[in-house]
Amino acid sequence: MNMRRMKSVALLIAIFMITGLLFGCADNAGNDGEDNGNITTKQYDVVVLGAGAAGLAAAIEAAEGGASVALLEKLPVTGGSTILSGGIVYGTGSKLHEAAGVEDSVDDLVSYWTERADGKNDPAYLQFVAERSGETIDWLVDMGVEFGAPAPTGISPVARAVTSPEHGGGIIRPMEEYAKSKNVEILLQTEATELLKDENGAVSGVKAVDKDGNELIVESKAVVIATGGFDRSVELVKEYAPQADGHLSFAGQGNEGDGLLMAKEMGANVLSNGGVIGFRAVEGEVAYTTDVCMLMWMPYLYVNKDGNRFVNESIDYPIFYEELIKQPEQVGYLIFDGNTYMEALDKAVEKGSAFKAATLEELAVAAGIDAEQFQATVDNYNEMIANGEDTQFGKNVTGHPAIAKGDFYAVKVIPAILGTMTGIETNLDAEVLDAAGEPIKGLYAAGEVANGNFYNKVYPASGTSIQMCLTFGRVAGSNAASLAE
Structure with missing residues (x-):
């Protein structure tokens, strides 16, 4: 793009x-x-x-x-x-x-x-x-x-x-x-x-x-x-x-x-099944083409507020949306670390769209994520990367680095829509x-x-x-x- x-x-x-x-x-x-x-x-x-x-x-x-x-x-x-x-x-x-x-x-x-x-x-x-x-x-x-x-x-x-x-x-x-x-x-x-x-x-x-x-x-x-x-x-x-x-x-x-x-x-x-063209956005962004909002496409670990992973992060965006809206408060957090750092992350932190911390525990506290479960999820995710197989959701993890190097970031992602599916x-x-x-x-x-x-x-x-x-x-x-x- x-x-x-x-x-x-x-x-x-x-x-x-x-x-x-x-x-x-x-x-x-x-x-x-x-x-x-x-x-x-x-x-x-x-x-x-x-x-x-x-x-x-x-x-x-x-x-x-x-x-x-x-x-x-x-x-x-x-x-x-x-x-x-x-x-x-x-x-x-x-x-x-x-x-x-x-x-x-x-x-x-x-x-x-x-x-x-x-x-x-x-x-x-x-x-x-x-x-x-x-x-x-x-x-x-x-x-x-x-x-x-x-x-x-x-x-x-x-x-x-x-x-x-x-x-x-x-x-x-x-x-x-x-x-x-x-x-x-x-x-x-x-x-x-x-x-x-x-x-x-x-x-x-x-x-x-x-x-x-x-x-x-x-x-x-x-x-x-x-x-x-x-x-x-x-x-x-x-x-x-x-x-x-x-x-x-x-x-x-x-x-x-x-x-x-x-x-x-x-x-x-009027015919309606209640559907929409589901999408997602980084909280606070009004266009999905900004460098901050584009962070949401990175296929790294997503967790919910309970600290649990909830989706294959590489899945097609309308299916991702359907999973995102099932999560507590309809919020997901995309996790970055020193191995996956991008400059737009610091801009996201400045805008209040992301959180930054030196440790995973501090990151969880800052973002309002359950810290104990978050650590367990990261450990399990890193183990699957090491073994070369995502046994939870089937994502291709080849070439993905483990989440292990500070600083750590959590980008707050919310549901968005591109269109409606109801019509005359x-x-x-x-x-x-x-x-x-x-x-x-x-x-x-x-x-x-x-x-x-x-x-x-x-x-x-x-x-x-x-x-x-x-x-x-x-x-x-x-x-x-x-x-x-």
Whole structure:
């Protein structure tokens, strides 16, 4: 991971959010509308809400289908959670996979996703995305997105994940430029507040508010909701994902569940198994790309407040999260010593995110860990390293040094989330369904706001969410354009 580049992306977004700089806004929409005092009315064939991966994909496909398209984004920049991500897309059968000689199949990918959801996701959705996953990656490449060679993510050894060297921005920026080249009108700092419907109950546009508080009516023949998850909504997390209540979110700032709520007001059904994209963070850090927060990835000994080891420290991050939240006070301590010292440790101590001591006993007292059990755990861990086998959790300990040399450090690690796994129910045409399973005419949804069919409780592999966002975003945009003809 290129930490410097990720820091730059995070800083750029922060600057835009603070200063309110715009790369486009409602005033530059280009589709002349009627101005009635502080209310402006505009007309488009298709309106897309949310300019992350799903929204951009929908806007592009709708525009290529011949529709006039407005893309509304309430933040000052496009990208949603994707631009904050590592830029990974999971799939099979793309030209990149073929060139790398990856031995895989759609059926194997579906089997993996099914296994990771304990069979509690919708097989039709898995099959649908898996069959199109390679084509979606090729579509991005044709648009100018660059990827490295496929590599494994999750717990499967199959090399399915392709990663942009520019991370999330390497996906979003080419998509944004391509959307603009197709005359998609991107209205930044423009927040949709309500879906509109006609006398027959079909969706006919949205109400929105621009950065100056002026009301905007956007009339359309179809609306695509692609507003992301609800990580930033305390109320919705408590309602749909209570296990994550109070957990730090590294998702996009706009993930407040507004699209979900607007769809519910239209009668949309919601699917939820209570899952989240579980992650972790060093306490006190607000971005996982800082040098202090990056300490959490080191595969050394983790203990809980009772001094007990509780997980294979090298396990995939969503599984680690599931174990972390079971621990006392939902806290883990990552242990370093003189053999594994890193400069960021001293910064963590200065910030109060880590503890430092000359002995293990003093470290336990400082961190609030049971000292006697902690010493026993370290002794057992060192013995397993000496024997070359982790008989407790099966971690590969080859090359790991014993915890024996002062000074000693304990970094405090807490749960965090990258996204939610609850969504508006849709069919394979990305149409939003009501409680009776009937499509709400003119309303489509894609991405994290509509992922309830895809997961159970534990996220299967990095890049899965972006793949799903892109694939169903494309379907939503194409079908919305067809409806608008």
